[in-house]
Amino acid sequence: MRLLILTGIVVLTGCGGGNPLDNPADVANPPATGARKLSFAYFQRCIQPILTAQLPVTLNGVTTVNSCASSGCHDDTSGTGGALRVRGSAAEVALSDTPELIRTTDMYRNFYSSQGEVVFGDALGSRLIAKPLVRNVLHGGGIVFDSETDPNVKRMRYWIEHPMPEGQDEFSTAGNALFTPADAATGVCNEE
Numbered sequence: 001m002r003l004l005i006l007t008g009i010v011v012l013t014g015c016g017g018g019n020p021l022d023n024p025a026d027v028a029n030p031p032a033t034g035a036r037k038l039s040f041a042y043f044q045r046c047i048q049p050i051l052t053a054q055l056p057v058t059l060n061g062v063t064t065v066n067s068c069a070s071s072g073c074h075d076d077t078s079g080t081g082g083a084l085r086v087r088g089s090a091a092e093v094a095l096s097d098t099p100e101l102i103r104t105t106d107m108y109r110n111f112y113s114s115q116g117e118v119v120f121g122d123a124l125g126s127r128l129i130a131k132p133l134v135r136n137v138l139h140g141g142g143i144v145f146d147s148e149t150d151p152n153v154k155r156m157r158y159w160i161e162h163p164m165p166e167g168q169d170e171f172s173t174a175g176n177a178l179f180t181p182a183d184a185a186t187g188v189c190n191e192e
């Protein structure tokens with residue numbers, strides 16, 4: 001038996017397999033680069049209000065009024081809503097602030113958490129939309145939106161389908177084009 005094991009080690013080492021009893025090679029985990037970013041400006045003015053709005057929510061056939069950001073749902077401290085975390089009291093951020101400063105704010109944390117629920121190139125398959133629509137997935141919070149034509153869904157979809165240009169970050173001025181007129185501070189949120 002011992003001979004068999006030793007023979008096995010010798011054979012494996014000979015085939016370049018290395019010593020099977022050795023520790024495995026370190027797993028390389030380089031930071032993700034080249035990932036597309038969504039518009040922070042559009043999130044702040046057009047998506048955050050959806051996450052804090054009082055909406056009719058139907059759970060087990062019973063409809064109540066609740067917000068995505070409420071406690072028990074996606075509130076940052078008391079929520080049970082999985083990875084989506086929303087600070088309902090997040091203050092509006094001046095877009096003229098530096099990216100470093102904006103990234104320390106609650107509004108930016110809401111943006112980052114919501115962007116984490118997005119699949120680029122598949123807006124309707126993104127959890128941010130699929131969950132409250134209960135579209136091919138269950139949602140602990142029940143049905144929040146009745147259909148894809150709901151104006152809130154249309155806005156979320158527009159945000160996801162209009163990412164910032166390749167190589168540009170979430171503060172890119174390309175975000176102005178998501179508003180009419182094309183001004184992130186004063187324009188109306190585009191929805192299609």
Ligand code: HEM
Pocket residue numbers: 050051057066067068072073074080081082083084117127128129131132138139140141142144
């Ligand atoms: C517009 C409003 C809402 C949106 C966009 C939303 C979105 C989401 C998303 C993306 C997830 C998956 C999080 C993960 O990746 O782990 C989720 C899960 C969850 N949500 Fe919501 N939600 C909303 C409203 C609500 C409300 C009002 C409640 C409470 C009544 C709620 C309760 C939950 C719970 C308990 C889960 C965890 C269980 C699960 O994964 O389904 N949600 N929701």
